[in-house]
Amino acid sequence: MPTRSNPVYCGVDTIDLAQATKLIQSIAGGPKPAVGGIKLGLEFFLAHGAPGVRYAFPGPVRATGVGFFLDLKLHDIPNTVAGGIRAVVELAPTFITIHASGGKEMLKAAVAEAGGQAAKHNVPRPKLLGVTVLTSLDRSDLEATGVDADPSDQVLRLAGLARESGLDGVICSPLEIAALRKQCGPDFVLMVPGIRPVGSAANDQKRAMTPRQAVDLGATNLVVGRPIYQAADPRAAAEAIAREAGVNDL
Numbered sequence: 091m092p093t094r095s096n097p098v099y100c101g102v103d104t105i106d107l108a109q110a111t112k113l114i115q116s117i118a119g120g121p122k123p124a125v126g127g128i129k130l131g132l133e134f135f136l137a138h139g140a141p142g143v144r145y146a147f148p149g150p151v152r153a154t155g156v157g158f159f160l161d162l163k164l165h166d167i168p169n170t171v172a173g174g175i176r177a178v179v180e181l182a183p184t185f186i187t188i189h190a191s192g193g194k195e196m197l198k199a200a201v202a203e204a205g206g207q208a209a210k211h212n213v214p215r216p217k218l219l220g221v222t223v224l225t226s227l228d229r230s231d232l233e234a235t236g237v238d239a240d241p242s243d244q245v246l247r248l249a250g251l252a253r254e255s256g257l258d259g260v261i262c263s264p265l266e267i268a269a270l271r272k273q274c275g276p277d278f279v280l281m282v283p284g285i286r287p288v289g290s291a292a293n294d295q296k297r298a299m300t301p302r303q304a305v306d307l308g309a310t311n312l313v314v315g316r317p318i319y320q321a322a323d324p325r326a327a328a329e330a331i332a333r334e335a336g337v338n339d340l
């Protein structure tokens with residue numbers, strides 16, 4: 091099998107600053123990172139904010155070339171979401187998430203703000219990804235929110251809106267990858283959580299597949315949290331998942 095660049099982003103889901111710092115150093119530091127990127131999200135950012143990002147994921151670790159996914163899942167009126175983007179672009183994230191269901195005006199405001207702030211801070215423009223239907227939801231969960239649609243149809247609809255609004259990609263489950271590739275083309279980023287290595291527990295993920303399946307279907311990146319950070323040896327777990335996803339030069 092030909093090797094590929096490491097698609098695995100580890101979700102560092104903890105409020106424990108020391109634990110996050112140690113985990114990030116062990117999987118992303120050194121000459122051979124075991125992951126393609128680090129994802130910091132709600133738990134970590136609410137507890138520690140921008141100073142915590144700089145502390146736990148410092149320049150020397152970032153210099154190994156790993157990506158930085160700031161998974162804030164912004165969802166508010168356009169002016170407020172633009173303000174949220176304004177507050178974090180200087181951290182130079184590779185990706186930021188906003189909810190596609192926030193609507194076209196909100197999505198466009200975020201795109202415009204990301205471009206302007208990147209120029210102001212002289213950092214690469216972060217790629218904006220639209221959250222579609224959370225991977226923890228199935229049809230009946232959607233119905234309970236008033237959406238009478240299959241998750242896959244709703245994901246396609248929201249991805250279309252995200253693309254028309256200028257976003258770079260979406261968060262989707264593995265089950266929608268093939269249809270999204272067809273609808274949105276080869277360059278649209280498909281960042282895919284709901285990834286479980288063979289034999290591991292699904293936890294609260296209702297639309298899940300293995301790393302190999304997701305990559306074969308056309309995922310750009312995979313998001314994996316608990317199967318890495320809850321493992322006895324997180325680095326070994328990350329390497330095993332990357333190998334399962336077709337990375338063979340670790």
Ligand SMILES: O=c1ccn([C@@H]2O[C@H](COP(=O)(O)O)[C@@H](O)[C@H]2O)c(=O)[nH]1
Binds near residue numbers: 223226313315
């Ligand atoms: O639809 C979504 C959007 C985001 N996530 C995030 O991905 C990780 C998955 O963690 P696991 O422990 O591997 O389940 C987590 O940080 C979520 O916030 C998602 O799961 N689904």
